[in-house]
Amino acid sequence: MNNNIYNKVRKIAKAVLPTCLLSLSPAFNSCSDFLDVLPMNDVVLENYWTKKDDVTSVLNSCYEALVDEDCIIRMGVWGELRSENLRIGTTVPREIEEVVKETLLSSNSMCNWAKFYVAINRCNTVCYYAPKVQEIDPNYSEAEMKANVAEAVAIRSLCYFYLIRTFRDVPYTTQPSIDDGQQYIIPASSFDEVLNSIIADLESVKNDAVRRYDVDRYMDATMSRYPRNSGRITRWSIYAMLADMYLWKGDWNKCIECCDAVLKYKKQQYDEFIEREGKSKNIILFGDSIPLIVEKREGDEFCGNAYTEIFGYGSSFESLFELQFTNQDNTWVSQYYSRDRSVAVGYLKPYDDLRSTMLTSSSMLYQSTDCRGYENIATNKDYSTVAVMKYAARSMSFKNKGVSSEANLNLAYSSRSDAHANWIIYRLTDVILMKAEALLERNQTDWQDAFNLIDVVNRRANDIQQATATGTLKIENHNTSLMAMEDLLLDERHREFMFEGKRWYDLVRQARRDGNNDRLISNVSRKYVENKNAMKIKLTDPNIIYFPYFKNELKVNPLLKQNPAYGNEENSELAK
Numbered sequence: 001m002n003n004n005i006y007n008k009v010r011k012i013a014k015a016v017l018p019t020c021l022l023s024l025s026p027a028f029n030s031c032s033d034f035l036d037v038l039p040m041n042d043v044v045l046e047n048y049w050t051k052k053d054d055v056t057s058v059l060n061s062c063y064e065a066l067v068d069e070d071c072i073i074r075m076g077v078w079g080e081l082r083s084e085n086l087r088i089g090t091t092v093p094r095e096i097e098e099v100v101k102e103t104l105l106s107s108n109s110m111c112n113w114a115k116f117y118v119a120i121n122r123c124n125t126v127c128y129y130a131p132k133v134q135e136i137d138p139n140y141s142e143a144e145m146k147a148n149v150a151e152a153v154a155i156r157s158l159c160y161f162y163l164i165r166t167f168r169d170v171p172y173t174t175q176p177s178i179d180d181g182q183q184y185i186i187p188a189s190s191f192d193e194v195l196n197s198i199i200a201d202l203e204s205v206k207n208d209a210v211r212r213y214d215v216d217r218y219m220d221a222t223m224s225r226y227p228r229n230s231g232r233i234t235r236w237s238i239y240a241m242l243a244d245m246y247l248w249k250g251d252w253n254k255c256i257e258c259c260d261a262v263l264k265y266k267k268q269q270y271d272e273f274i275e276r277e278g279k280s281k282n283i284i285l286f287g288d289s290i291p292l293i294v295e296k297r298e299g300d301e302f303c304g305n306a307y308t309e310i311f312g313y314g315s316s317f318e319s320l321f322e323l324q325f326t327n328q329d330n331t332w333v334s335q336y337y338s339r340d341r342s343v344a345v346g347y348l349k350p351y352d353d354l355r356s357t358m359l360t361s362s363s364m365l366y367q368s369t370d371c372r373g374y375e376n377i378a379t380n381k382d383y384s385t386v387a388v389m390k391y392a393a394r395s396m397s398f399k400n401k402g403v404s405s406e407a408n409l410n411l412a413y414s415s416r417s418d419a420h421a422n423w424i425i426y427r428l429t430d431v432i433l434m435k436a437e438a439l440l441e442r443n444q445t446d447w448q449d450a451f452n453l454i455d456v457v458n459r460r461a462n463d464i465q466q467a468t469a470t471g472t473l474k475i476e477n478h479n480t481s482l483m484a485m486e487d488l489l490l491d492e493r494h495r496e497f498m499f500e501g502k503r504w505y506d507l508v509r510q511a512r513r514d515g516n517n518d519r520l521i522s523n524v525s526r527k528y529v530e531n532k533n534a535m536k537i538k539l540t541d542p543n544i545i546y547f548p549y550f551k552n553e554l555k556v557n558p559l560l561k562q563n564p565a566y567g568n569e570e571n572s573e574l575a576k
Helices: 001-016 020-022 033-036 044-048 052-066 069-083 094-100 114-136 140-168 189-206 235-249 251-279 305-313 331-336 371-376 428-443 446-461 484-499 504-512 518-527 530-540 553-557 564-574
Strands: 086-087 283-286 290-293 321-322 348-350 377-379 385-387 393-397 412-415 422-426
Touching: 001 044, 001 069, 033 428, 044 371, 052 069, 052 140, 069 094, 069 114, 069 140, 069 331, 069 348, 069 504, 086 094, 086 553, 114 140, 140 189, 189 235, 235 422, 235 428, 235 504, 251 290, 251 428, 251 484, 283 446, 290 305, 290 428, 305 393, 305 422, 321 428, 331 348, 348 385, 371 377, 371 484, 377 564, 422 428, 422 564, 428 446, 446 484, 484 504, 484 518, 504 518
Parallel strands: none
Antiparallel strands: 086 348, 283 290, 321 422, 377 385, 393 412
16 A cells, blocks of 8 residues: 555545545544555545535535634634733733743744644645535535535635734645645745635635524524534625725725625614514614614613623524534633633633722723723732633523622623633624725724714613613714724724724734834733833834744745744744
C-alpha cells in the first residue's frame, strides 16, 4: 500500500468526514475502522459522495467545527481578551495570562489557527462535491444544492473573517484538500485580498440561501422557539456578515444596503405576527420601525426580559446567527466567565470600574438605569467580587429605576442547569449599530439619522419604550465632531456587546480607519494597573494589534513571514 496515500486519506477523513462516516454503519466505530475496510486510494472520497445525505452530513460537520472547544475559545480570546473588558481572574492558564498582559509570543497556543482551517477545508469540500452529487442524485434538487453551498461558503467566509481580523494576512484557498498530489504550502494573502474575496463569494450565494427554515408562530412563548432559523445560515445571517465586512472595507453604501435588507425582513416578520396575534407583550417597535424585545414585558414590574430571551433561552427573535451548544459545553463561557454559572470568578473577570460605580451614575460607561450593566456583570454587595454574568445566567430579574443600592435592585437570576449556552455571532442590534456606523462615516457632518439608531439601542437597554420620553442620550452632547460621534458609537457598541467577542475587533477597525492606535490605546490602557506607560508605548506599533503567526506554522510553511511586531521575540524563541 502506498503509505503516502494512506496517510493523506486518513488525514482527510479525520478533517472532513468525522461525523458522517460514523453514521454509515454501526460496524464502523471510528474513522480508523472505515479506513481499514475501504481500499486506500484516491477514489475513497468519490465513493462516499453519492447522495444528498452525504452532503448534509459533511455540512453538519462544518457547523460542528465551529463549536469545537478550540474554535469557541479562540473566538473569545481573539475578539475580547486584549480589550479593556477583561482582566486576569482565578487560576488562569499561562497562555491566557500572556495575552492579557500583552506578553504574547508566537509559541502561545492561542495563536494556533488550525481548527479554523479544518472548518474551512470541510466547507471547501462541500462546495466541491455538492454540485457533483446533485448531478447523480434525483432526490437532490438544484435549489437544495445551492442552499447547501451557500451555507458552506458563509461558514468558510466567517472563518476567514475571524482570521484576517486577528492575524491580518493569512493563507487563503477555496480548494479542498482531496488530491494527494496537491500542494498546500501557500503564502499569506493580504487582508484586503481576502476581504474582497469573501465579500465576492457571499454576494454570489446570498440569494441562494434559505430565508427561513421554520415559520415562527408563537413569538411570545419563550419555549416555542425555532433554533434552526438562528442556528443555521440563512439569507439574513449572510446579509449581516456582508454588512460587517463592508464596514471593514469602508463601503458605507453597501453596508447600509445590507443592514436595510435585514431590518426590512425583521419588520415584516413582526408585522406578520401582529396581524396573526393582534399584539405582543414581548416585542415592540422602537423608532416606529425597528422591532426589539423589551426589557420589561407589559404588566411586569421587573426588567431582565431581553437578557433572558436573547442570552438565557437563546434562539430569540433578534438572533441572526448563533452557535448552538445543545449537547455539549460552551467551554469559553463555563470556564472563562462565571464559574459554575454563579457569582464566582472564572479564568477572567471584568475590569473593576465597569460595574462598581453604576448606581452613583459615575460609571465610565453605564448610566444607573442601563439594564446591560446589571446583566453583563455580577457583583456581591461590597463589590469585592465581580464576575462576567452574560451567557452564564439562564434568566435575569431586577429593578432599574429609583434604585440607590445593590439591595434595592432586587436582583435575582437563575443559573443554568448545564453549560450549554449558545454563542451569538450576529443579532439585530448589531445590524442597527453597523448601519449607524456606516451613516456616520458616509455623511461626515449630518449625524441625526445615525444618532437615532444609536438611541434606539440605548432606549431599549434603559427601558424607555415611548418615543416621546426623554432618553439618556442627547445628540448635542456628542455632535461637536465626527470623532465625538464615533466615540459615542463605540461606547454604545461597548455597552451592547460586552463579552460577546467583538470589542477588540471594534477597536482594531477604528484604529485602521484612524491610521493610528491612539484611541485603541486610550481605551485599552484603562485596565492596566502596572506598567501602564510601557504598555502604551508597546501598543503604538501598528502591527501589534494583530496576533503573531504560531511558531509551528512558520516551521511547516516557509512562505509565511512573521508579523514584524513579533520579529525579535520570534527569533529569540526559535533560538531556544
